[in-house]
Structures are given as C-alpha cells and as structure tokens.
Amino acid sequence: MALSNEDIINAVSEMSVMQVVELIQAMEEKFGVSAAAAAGPAAAVAAVAEEQTEFNVVLTETGEKKVNVIKAVRELTGLGLKEAKALVDGAPGTIKEGVSKDEAEAAKKTLEEAGAKVELK
Numbered sequence: 001m002a003l004s005n006e007d008i009i010n011a012v013s014e015m016s017v018m019q020v021v022e023l024i025q026a027m028e029e030k031f032g033v034s035a036a037a038a039a040g041p042a043a044a045v046a047a048v049a050e051e052q053t054e055f056n057v058v059l060t061e062t063g064e065k066k067v068n069v070i071k072a073v074r075e076l077t078g079l080g081l082k083e084a085k086a087l088v089d090g091a092p093g094t095i096k097e098g099v100s101k102d103e104a105e106a107a108k109k110t111l112e113e114a115g116a117k118v119e120l121k
Helices: 005-013 017-031 035-049 066-077 081-089 101-113
Strands: 055-061 093-099 117-120
Touching: 055 066, 055 101, 066 081, 066 093, 066 101, 093 101, 101 117
Parallel strands: none
Antiparallel strands: 055 093, 055 117
16 A cells, blocks of 8 residues: 555654654665755756846946936936936935846946946846
8 A cells, every 4th residue: 555645744744853854864865866956956947937037227326427427317217307316316226117137237337337336136
C-alpha cells in the first residue's frame, strides 16, 4: 500500500523541527540531491519573469546648474515654470512615473546633461 501525499504531509506536520531536518538530510543522502539546489532554478525563473517594465525617474540632486535642470524638467514634463521650479527645489522628487525603460533612460540622460543627479527606480 503506497502512502498518499496527504499521508506524508500529515506525518511530517507531527514531527519536531529537528526530526524534519534529519528527514531532509536522509532524503538528500538517499537520492543524491540537495534541497537548496532545487530552489535555485525556481528562484532564477521567478526573477526573469518579474523583469521590471515600468520605471520612475527620480531627481536626487539638482547640481550647480539649477536653471538648466528646471528647463530640462519643463521640457520632459510640460509643467509651467513655477511648477517645474518647485519640483526641482523639492529634490529628491519623482519627475516621471511608470514610463518605459527607453523613455526613462532618455529622461535621465537629459537631466544629467543639464547637471542633475538622477536615479531610475
């Protein structure tokens, strides 16, 4: 008579932590496998599946050329002078949210050329 998965799970749930550790070690030795190795490929697949597709462009520092940074922010966002200045003065702050990687990198390049320090998140 073969044990069902449910029978095995019920038996393991009644064991102490030390007994479970010993059981895992015995299974690793018997079958020549490692429980840690089994988790590795699954974690790698999950990381690839969750590749980031949307980015936020965050102004971390304005640098010495604040006027150029304000102009760049206005160009990227379409904000008025007052709103762009407030955004730059309030650094760190998010300039663009939920944009593609290409758009985020282009915005980062524009802001860095203006003298700002930028992060993509």
